[in-house]
Amino acid sequence: MxxxxxxxxxxxxxxxxxxxxxxxxxxxxxxxxxxxxxxxxxxxxxxxxxxxxxxxxxxxxxxxxxxxxxxxxxxxxxxxxxxxxxxxxxxxxxxxxxxxxxxxxxxxxxxxxxxxxxxxxxxxxxxxxxxxxxxxxxxxxxxxxxxxxxxxxxxxxxxxxKGEELYGASVDSEPLACWRIPEVRPQTWRDARQMIDNAFHDLARPGETLVEKRRAELDEIRANILRQGRDAAMSDSEWDELKAKLTSGVTKFWYKWRYQRAIEERSLETMLDAYVRSAAAQATIPPTILAELEPKLRNxxxxxxxxxxxxxxxxxxxxxxxxxxxxxxxxxxxxxxxxxxxxxxxxxxxxxxxxxxxxxxxxxxxxxx
Missing domain, CATH: 2.30.320 (Hypothetical protein YwqG fold)
Structure with missing residues (x-):
């Protein structure tokens, strides 16, 4: 206490x-x-x-x-x-x-x-x-x-x-929700699947047919993610390859910029989930980003x-x-x-x-x- x-x-x-x-x-x-x-x-x-x-x-x-x-x-x-x-x-x-x-x-x-x-x-x-x-x-x-x-x-x-007195450590006054994360991508395969599923859910709306038309492909992508090991690290090249597959189709309600925006909005949530899940999951957050994140969490x-x-x-x-x-x-x-x-x-x-x-x-x- x-x-x-x-x-x-x-x-x-x-x-x-x-x-x-x-x-x-x-x-x-x-x-x-x-x-x-x-x-x-x-x-x-x-x-x-x-x-x-x-x-x-x-x-x-x-x-x-x-x-x-x-x-x-x-x-x-x-x-x-x-x-x-x-x-x-x-x-x-x-x-x-x-x-x-x-x-x-x-x-x-x-x-x-x-x-x-x-x-x-x-x-x-x-x-x-x-x-x-x-x-x-x-x-x-x-x-x-x-x-x-x-x-x-x-x-x-x-x-x-104030947070400085409560934690005895530095605090960043910028609200966490306003933070523009320097590196917007999942760090593990588990985070990639969660981010992708959430983005598709957020963008689903009446008239959107991309998800149904590409259901088999999406199921294959999810199955491949599960084969990697949920907490296995994901490289830049692996993320770029996966993102290219996901943004290859364009429909009336689905554009690359909208997909990227959904990914950005979800990336902070994904990072916070990794931060609290375990020491191993937290270790996947790049040290430079972690150093920015923790003072914001103390605000x-x-x-x-x-x-x-x-x-x-x-x-x-x-x-x-x-x-x-x-x-x-x-x-x-x-x-x-x-x-x-x-x-x-x-x-x-x-x-x-x-x-x-x-x-x-x-x-x-x-x-x-």
């Missing part, structure tokens, strides 16, 4: 959930964003109350790593807290009743894949798994309560923190991911009736999260419910940045 030194004079603390940069692959992650939850087989996968659709897994946090001062001592200090969200709600602000659920489990289980709809491949998207560190930050003392008719004037906020903007204490000030301050802050999940390019236009997801629970671990009674809403 790390501690960020502050000038706050308060017994209360907040916990910042810090993505590991660099990732310590030699350690077993105790908490993580994305990937798959580890929960006992008898625990049902949460579903949206309104639609019955399986929710997306967002985070699993080890409660043993949470400090005693968090939530004034309320809540569990054993087991794990799991956060599930209906990702269809990313773009809209306001309350999200029934579309966010929190589970507490006493022990780990096997990795669980999300359930699919019967007779369909549709289901929650599994995002990249990113190990987390728990970083404790003191918070300012609670100010006097505001007038009852103006709860938004309370003014209780965390102390500001947390103005709003970190956190648990406990006051929420960060987005469209106003925290209010006295909010309750205990279970989760604040910020927009994060590295995770592919965009909450309500560069905002954040906030999940609160009444202190009395947190004391008895009644996590079925939570309140969640999104606020734009």
């Amino acid at each position: 790390d501690v960020v030194s502050t000038t706050a004079n308060s017994a209360e603390v907040s916990v910042i959930l810090r993505r590991q940069v660099p990732i310590r692959f030699e350690e077993t992650a105790r908490s993580w964003f994305g990937g798959l939850p580890q929960m006992p087989r008898g625990v049902r996968w949460p579903r949206a109350l309104a639609t019955g659709s399986a929710l997306n897994f967002i985070a699993q946090v080890c409660c043993a790593d949470l400090p005693e001062q968090l939530w004034a001592g309320r809540g569990p200090r054993e087991g794990w807290l799991l956060l599930f969200v209906d990702k269809e709600l990313e773009a809209s602000s306001g309350p999200k009743d029934g579309f966010v659920q929190v589970l507490h489990i006493d022990e780990l289980g096997p990795e669980r894949r999300p359930p699919r709809k019967k007779g369909s491949d549709d289901g929650p998207v599994v995002i990249r798994r990113w190990p987390l560190d728990v970083v404790v930050q003191e918070v300012p003392a609670r100010p006097p309560l505001p007038p009852e008719e103006k709860p938004w004037e309370w003014g209780w906020t965390p102390l500001p923190i 947390i903007g103005e709003t970190p991911h956190r648990m406990g204490g006051p929420r960060d000030a987005l469209q106003g301050y925290a209010e006295p009736d909010d309750g205990d802050l279970l989760f604040q999940i910020a927009s994060d390019d590295a995770m592919g999260w965009m909450w309500a236009d560069l905002g954040a997801l906030f999940v609160f629970i009444n202190p009395a419910d947190l004391t008895v671990r009644r996590f079925a009674r939570i309140t969640a809403y999104l606020l734009g940045g």
Whole structure:
């Protein structure tokens, strides 16, 4: 457990959930964003109350790593807290009743894949798994309560923190999404297949016939990729040869520049997947690019991911009736999260419910940045 030194004079603390940069692959992650939850087989996968659709897994946090001062001592200090969200709600602000659920489990289980709809491949998207560190930050003392008719004037906020202080290393202020990667191509055969499949999926639209007309050729290309070994390095000449095959056909909706644009948009996602997958996969990223990537990954903007204490000030301050802050999940390019236009997801629970671990009674809403 790390501690960020502050000038706050308060017994209360907040916990910042810090993505590991660099990732310590030699350690077993105790908490993580994305990937798959580890929960006992008898625990049902949460579903949206309104639609019955399986929710997306967002985070699993080890409660043993949470400090005693968090939530004034309320809540569990054993087991794990799991956060599930209906990702269809990313773009809209306001309350999200029934579309966010929190589970507490006493022990780990096997990795669980999300359930699919019967007779369909549709289901929650599994995002990249990113190990987390728990970083404790003191918070300012609670100010006097505001007038009852103006709860938004309370003014209780965390102390500001930048990526340099959180990581103790350099940070690049340019947003990750704006980065023009110097070398736009997959580094392994696994990445090549993923990039190609994603590009075809992105460009598929009514009237596009290239994919169907060249189905046999595409299947042969995929089969050849699988024969190479998924994490085998891909040379420049091998990529040039493969790209030439893919861009040899032109249809009404398929042009080389559109294909290249789709590849560029997907190349960052492919690189991030390689960065978090394993030490071997990360080693396929050229050192010069890795040196540019990691300072960008340490850029947390103005709003970190956190648990406990006051929420960060987005469209106003925290209010006295909010309750205990279970989760604040910020927009994060590295995770592919965009909450309500560069905002954040906030999940609160009444202190009395947190004391008895009644996590079925939570309140969640999104606020734009």
